[in-house]
Amino acid sequence: MLTETPLTEAKYDYKTCFDKGFDAVSNVLAGTGSDFPPFVAQMSEFAMAYQGINAKEFFANPEVFVEGNLRTSAELGFDVPDLIWDVYDIECEATGGKMSWFDELSPAINNTTPLISTEKDLAKLTPPDPYKSARMPFVRDVLHLFHEMTGKQPTIRFCGPLTCVAQYMQFEQMILRMDEDPDFVHKVFRFVVEEVQAPFINSLFKDFPNAGTNGSDAIGSLPFISEEILDEYSIPNILKLRKLCGDRKVLQVDNWWGDSFAKDTEKYWDKKLQATPRYLKIQDPDLFQVGTVRSREYATKLGVPLQFGVDNHVLQEGPEEEIVKRIHEYMEVGTSGPHGDTFFLYLCNLSAQTPPEHAKIAIDAIKGWRAGDRPYEGKVFSGGETDSAARSGEKGRWMGIGQGGDLEGNMRVALETEAKEGKKKVFSDIYDSVMEYRDDDCAVLVAEALDAGETCGDILDEGLIAAMDTIGALFSSGEIFVPEMLISARAMKAGLEILRPILTASKEPPKGTVIMATVQGDLHDIGKNLVCMMLEGAGFKIVDLGVNTDPQDIIRNAEKEKADIVGLSALLTTSMPFMMLTVNAFRDEGKDYPIIVGGAPVTRDFADKIGAHGYADNAVEAVTLCKRIIAEAETSRKVAV
Numbered sequence: 001m002l003t004e005t006p007l008t009e010a011k012y013d014y015k016t017c018f019d020k021g022f023d024a025v026s027n028v029l030a031g032t033g034s035d036f037p038p039f040v041a042q043m044s045e046f047a048m049a050y051q052g053i054n055a056k057e058f059f060a061n062p063e064v065f066v067e068g069n070l071r072t073s074a075e076l077g078f079d080v081p082d083l084i085w086d087v088y089d090i091e092c093e094a095t096g097g098k099m100s101w102f103d104e105l106s107p108a109i110n111n112t113t114p115l116i117s118t119e120k121d122l123a124k125l126t127p128p129d130p131y132k133s134a135r136m137p138f139v140r141d142v143l144h145l146f147h148e149m150t151g152k153q154p155t156i157r158f159c160g161p162l163t164c165v166a167q168y169m170q171f172e173q174m175i176l177r178m179d180e181d182p183d184f185v186h187k188v189f190r191f192v193v194e195e196v197q198a199p200f201i202n203s204l205f206k207d208f209p210n211a212g213t214n215g216s217d218a219i220g221s222l223p224f225i226s227e228e229i230l231d232e233y234s235i236p237n238i239l240k241l242r243k244l245c246g247d248r249k250v251l252q253v254d255n256w257w258g259d260s261f262a263k264d265t266e267k268y269w270d271k272k273l274q275a276t277p278r279y280l281k282i283q284d285p286d287l288f289q290v291g292t293v294r295s296r297e298y299a300t301k302l303g304v305p306l307q308f309g310v311d312n313h314v315l316q317e318g319p320e321e322e323i324v325k326r327i328h329e330y331m332e333v334g335t336s337g338p339h340g341d342t343f344f345l346y347l348c349n350l351s352a353q354t355p356p357e358h359a360k361i362a363i364d365a366i367k368g369w370r371a372g373d374r375p376y377e378g379k380v381f382s383g384g385e386t387d388s389a390a391r392s393g394e395k396g397r398w399m400g401i402g403q404g405g406d407l408e409g410n411m412r413v414a415l416e417t418e419a420k421e422g423k424k425k426v427f428s429d430i431y432d433s434v435m436e437y438r439d440d441d442c443a444v445l446v447a448e449a450l451d452a453g454e455t456c457g458d459i460l461d462e463g464l465i466a467a468m469d470t471i472g473a474l475f476s477s478g479e480i481f482v483p484e485m486l487i488s489a490r491a492m493k494a495g496l497e498i499l500r501p502i503l504t505a506s507k508e509p510p511k512g513t514v515i516m517a518t519v520q521g522d523l524h525d526i527g528k529n530l531v532c533m534m535l536e537g538a539g540f541k542i543v544d545l546g547v548n549t550d551p552q553d554i555i556r557n558a559e560k561e562k563a564d565i566v567g568l569s570a571l572l573t574t575s576m577p578f579m580m581l582t583v584n585a586f587r588d589e590g591k592d593y594p595i596i597v598g599g600a601p602v603t604r605d606f607a608d609k610i611g612a613h614g615y616a617d618n619a620v621e622a623v624t625l626c627k628r629i630i631a632e633a634e635t636s637r638k639v640a641v
C-alpha cells in the first residue's frame, strides 16, 4: 500500500518526549554516567512496516521517513529515535551505482555488474555532488527535518569505508583484488574516502557542526575479512576519514561483528576502540558467544562506556522468554561494576518482520528491569557452551562456521597429512597449490598431470576436489575465514580451466548441474557464492543466476540447462516467502526438480514447510546434500531400468 500523503499531524511533542533518553545517551557517551541505562535501536524498516508505508516512498521522501520514525519511536516508548536510512547505498548510488527498489524492504545497491572492476572504470568516475547527486539531498533533508522537529542534533550516518568499497567493487572482487593488486584497491579506497565520503560528510557537518556520526560496516569485520585486511585497509581508512572530517572524535564506525572469531578477543576490542573511541560496542551473535561477563570486565578495566547489542533474530523470532532473558542479562551485567552507569543497550535491527508485540516485549523488559523487576537476577546465560542459543532454531554459529571443529590440535596439519597420505606426488602437488593459493602453479601442475597421462577424473578427485574438501572443513571449523576460502577457490578454478576444454570435448559429464540463485527481493550473495565455489570444487557444473532472481527465470534456466538440482539462497526474512513462491511455481508448472534451500534465516523446518527437497546449513553440507541427491537419482534411474 502506498501512502498518498505524507504523515503530518504529529500527536506527540517530539521536542520533549525524547529528552530524558537523549540526556541519558549523551551522559553515557560523555562518561559522566546516567541515572538509568538507556537503549537505542536500529528500527527504520520496522517503523516503515509499522506505519504501513511503501519502501519506495519511505526511503525517498524525507518527511515520511522522519515522521514515520519519530512517530513509531514515540508510540512504542523508545528512549530515543534512531534514524537509519539505507546507509550502505547512498555514496555508491550517488556515484552511479545501480539501485534495486522494493515495496516492503529498504532499497539496495545491485552490484551484479559492479561500478569499479578496472583502473579504467575508476578513472571514468566523477565524484558525486553532495548537494545534488541521487539521494545525498534526501539525507541532508532528513537531518534538517529531524533537527527542526526534535530540536536535537542529528546523527550523520554513512557507510563504513570497507563496506563502501565492497559496494563499488562487489565483495568477492574486492577481496581477490586485495590479493592480486593491492595498489589498485588502495586507489579505490582513496577515491571513495577522499573524494566521495569526506566531502559528503563534511558538507553535512557544515550544516550541523555538532552532529554525531556513525558508520555501518556490515562486511568490515571478521570473518568476512581477515585481521590483516582489517589492519591494512579498514582501520587506516576509518582513521583517515576521521582526519579528513576535522579530526572529530565523533567520527566513528561501530557495527563490527566477529569478536568470537578473533584470535585474541581483547586485542580485537582494542582495534574496535580505534574505530569507535567513545565506547565499546559488542553485539550478538558474538556477544552471546564471548560472554557478557568477559566483555564487561574488559570495559571496566579500561573505564570505557559499553554497549551490548541484542540479536535481531531473537527479537524477531522470540520466543518471549528468550527476548526477556537476553535483555535482562545484558542490562544486569552491563550495568555492573564501577562503570555500570556508562552502559547502554542496543536492539540490533528491529526488521520489517519483527512483530510489534516483540518490540513491545523488548521495551517492556528494559523498562521492567529498570523499575526493579529482575526475575533472572544473578543468572548469566552467555559465554558458555550453549552456542546454539545464540541463534533461534537449530543453527549453531553463523555462516555455518564453528560446527566442524572436532579435531584436536592443529587441524590444518592433521587434515593435510590425512588427505595426502598414499597420494601420487603429482596429486599432492596439485592439492598443495590450492591449499597455498598458488593459481599459476595449480594450472601448470594440472597441465603436467594431463601430459603425464593422468585422467581428468583423477586430477579432480585426488587433487582439486580433495583440496576444496580440506578448505571446507577448515572454514567450518573457523580456522580460515571467507578471504582464504575465496582465494583458494580461485586457485582451484585456475586448475579447472585447464581441464574444462578436455571435459567438454570428451563429454565426460560433471557430477551434476546445479542452478543457483538468490531469490527475488534479496541482494545478498556472499553465502550463495561460497556454496557455488564449493560445489564447483566438488565437480559440479554451476549455473549462477545471481541475485534478486525472478521465479520464472529460475524455471527457464533449469529447463535450458537440464538441471539436476536447483539451489535457492535467502538472507532476509522478507525474501524467504519468495523461496516458497519459487517452489510453488515449479510445482504449479509440473516441473519436478530437486530444490534445495539455504541462507542464514532459513531452517530445516522452513524447508520442509515449503516443500523443498533439501536444506543445508553451510557450504560444506550443501556439497554433501547435492552428492546425496545425485546418488539417489542415479539409484532410482537404475531401479527404473
Ligand code: B12
Pocket: 045, 086, 088, 105, 106, 107, 108, 163, 171, 218, 219, 257, 312, 316, 348, 349, 351, 353, 398, 399, 400, 401, 521, 522, 523, 524, 525, 526, 527, 528, 530, 531, 567, 568, 569, 570, 571, 572, 573, 574, 596, 597, 598, 599, 600, 601, 615, 616, 617, 618, 619, 620, 622
Ligand atoms: C553482508 C551483509 C550485507 C551486505 C550484502 C553484500 C552481499 N554482496 O551479499 C549489504 C551491506 C549490501 C547488505 C544489505 C542489506 N542487508 Co544485510 N547483512 C549482511 C550481513 C552482515 C552478513 C550476511 C552474509 O553475507 N553472511 C555470510 C554468509 C557466508 O553466510 P550465509 O549467507 O548464511 O551463507 C552460508 C549458509 O547460510 C549456506 N547457504 C547460503 N545460501 C545457501 C543456499 C543453498 C541452496 C544452501 C544449501 C546453503 C546456503 O552456506 C553459506 C556458507 O556456509 C548480515 C548480518 C550477519 N552478521 O549475518 C546482514 C543482514 C543479513 N542484512 C540485513 C538487512 C536488513 C539488510 C538490508 C535491508 C539493509 C539493512 N537494513 O541493514 C540490505 C538489504 C539488501 C537486499 N535487498 O538484499 C539483516 C536481515 C534481517 C532480517 N531479519 O531479514 C541482517 C541479518 C543484518 C541485521 N542484523 O539486521 N547486507
